[in-house]
Structures are given as C-alpha cells and as structure tokens.
Amino acid sequence: MECISVRKKGLFTTIQDEGRLAYAADGVSRSGVMDGFAARYANILVGNPQHAAVLEMTLVGTDVDILTKSAIAITGANLSPALNGQPMDLWKVYLVQAGDRVTFGRRITGARAYMAIDGGFDVPLVMGSASTFTRGAYGGFEGRTLEKGDVLCKKRNMHPLEKLKGRRLRPQEIPVYDANRPIRFIRGPHFDQFEQASLEEFLTKSYTITNDSDRMGYRLTGPSLQHRQGPDIISDYVACGTIQVPGSEQPIIHMADCGTSGGYTKIGVIITVDLSEVAQRIPGEQIRFDMIDVDEANRIYREQNQQMTKVALNNRMI
Incomplete structure (x- = not known):
C-alpha cells in the first residue's frame, strides 16, 4: 500500500x-x-x-x-x-x-x-x-x-x-x-599496546568529532594515542562501536556501515547502549570516554532492554 x-x-x-x-x-x-x-x-x-x-x-x-x-x-x-x-x-x-x-x-x-x-x-x-x-x-x-x-x-x-x-x-x-555525558566503553584487545601517558589522556581528555564522519565511522581529533610498537596488527574482527587507532594516532569509532575486519589496534569498544548516544552527536561536538568492565556493560544493556520490554508491554495492542 x-x-x-x-x-x-x-x-x-x-x-x-x-x-x-x-x-x-x-x-x-x-x-x-x-x-x-x-x-x-x-x-x-x-x-x-x-x-x-x-x-x-x-x-x-x-x-x-x-x-x-x-x-x-x-x-x-x-x-x-x-x-x-x-x-x-x-x-x-x-x-x-x-x-x-x-x-x-x-x-x-x-x-x-x-x-x-x-x-x-x-x-x-x-x-x-x-x-x-x-x-x-x-x-x-x-x-x-x-x-x-x-x-x-x-x-x-x-x-x-x-x-x-x-x-x-x-x-x-x-x-x-547531552554532549557532555561521557561515552562508556570496555577495553579493547590492544589496550595495553599504548603508552601509559596516552592512555591517561584518552581517559581524561576530550576528543572532537571531525567533519570526516558518517555512517561508516566517526573520526576524532584530540590528544595523540602513541603506540608502544606501532599501529599495525594482523587483520581481525571489527564490530560496531570499535575504537580503532591507526598510524595517525587519532581514534576512529566504527559505526553501522563499518567493515567487518581491520588491521589497526583497537583500544576499546563502545557499549551498545551508548552507541545510540554517539549516533546523535554532530561534527564539532566533543566526546569524553569512560571505561567500564564487561559485567557493568552487560548490566546496563539488560536494564535498557528490560525498560523497553516494559514499555512495549504497556503499549501492546489487545
């Protein structure tokens, strides 16, 4: 119709x-x-x-x-x-x-x-x-x-x-x-491959979304993330929300249209709940990161789904 x-x-x-x-x-x-x-x-x-x-x-x-x-x-x-x-x-x-x-x-x-x-x-x-x-x-x-x-x-x-x-x-x-709310992530498989000073800045400083951002990924600019032994890895799986750091030492957040594999270090992965928040940010706005553990990420995800299920049930058609 x-x-x-x-x-x-x-x-x-x-x-x-x-x-x-x-x-x-x-x-x-x-x-x-x-x-x-x-x-x-x-x-x-x-x-x-x-x-x-x-x-x-x-x-x-x-x-x-x-x-x-x-x-x-x-x-x-x-x-x-x-x-x-x-x-x-x-x-x-x-x-x-x-x-x-x-x-x-x-x-x-x-x-x-x-x-x-x-x-x-x-x-x-x-x-x-x-x-x-x-x-x-x-x-x-x-x-x-x-x-x-x-x-x-x-x-x-x-x-x-x-x-x-x-x-x-x-x-x-x-x-x-709220552009001021920190974006939560869990540590990635290559978190320890960055200099300690860079990790401290990543967790305390802000990054700005650049104009070169779209449904494939958000490119950020901010404090350099220096690798201990270089940015290259053997290509492996990339998920939506992956925070990848190539040789530019600037992070890239992979979004809905991202590829499925990549050959650069992954410092973290944004939790599913906060990916929606990232999707509502625009170029020029800033992102601050807050690291949580997997158990906490799963708890937050369950709570959101329970809330949505409750709303869906309250609005069900009989």
Missing part, C-alpha cells in the same frame, strides 16, 4: 531496520539504524515489531506527502517536524490523512531522527534486511538515499489506527542528548 511521497529530500535519508546480523563472516556490513534506541521506540509507539523498517533522517529532515490514512511517530533528533504547518511533538503518535504533509525545519538537538509508520515501510529484503547500504547500492529503496518523487509503501497494519492515536513516551523515558 502506497503511504508517502517524498516532496523534498533531506540531507541523507534512508530506510533502515535492525541490519544484517548474520553475514559479518562473509564480509557484509551490518548497516541498520544508527540509533537503535530511538528507532525501536518509534516502532513500539505505532504498534510495530521493534525492528521494523523506519526512515532515518540525518541533520536535515525529508518532507513527505501522506498518501493514505496512517499512524506515524517521530523520535530521535529534533529536526523541527510539523504536520500541515503545525509543530509536532517527538515521541508521540499522530494519525495522518491522505493529503496531509509532514515537513521539517531547523535542527535543534541530535543528529538523526526516525519516522515509523504503522505496519513498517515495505521494501524488498536483501539478505534478510530492509536496511540501505549506500556504498554497496543495495537494500532499502533502490540502494540509495531518498529523492524527490520517490513513493514508499507500507505493510498491512493489524491494529485499529484509532487505538494508536496520541500514544507517547513518558517524559522520564525520553532520552536527553
């Missing part, structure tokens, strides 16, 4: 879901949403499975015309969304009619906004996922960012739309994108 038509393209808007989780051994990037927290909540609000396909908009929103009665929710970054010219609240469900228009204005907070629609966006699956990987030109809508004139379809929704109207997250459940 056709649901929206792109009236004005954004800076970088794609269809994303959870990503391709089973193909790393074959060299296939995971892709998927950058901020899993915001995307999952958008789906919960409109009654979808948590990992249904959504629109991911970066810095500049994509204006769309509504083609059929639907329920939508916008979460994540505040890109000043409006429905027929009236400001919209984030983290809230709106019922829209054919002929309505959703537009976006200036960025207020965050970097990436997510739009979910009841039923989820319907595109052909590639390796089991609807996610767009633009570097490979596959997945999503024709393997590319959305352009003016594109028409998207949605899957059939099993829930009465009227029951979705007005659903929203409680204020205490809505994340605050």
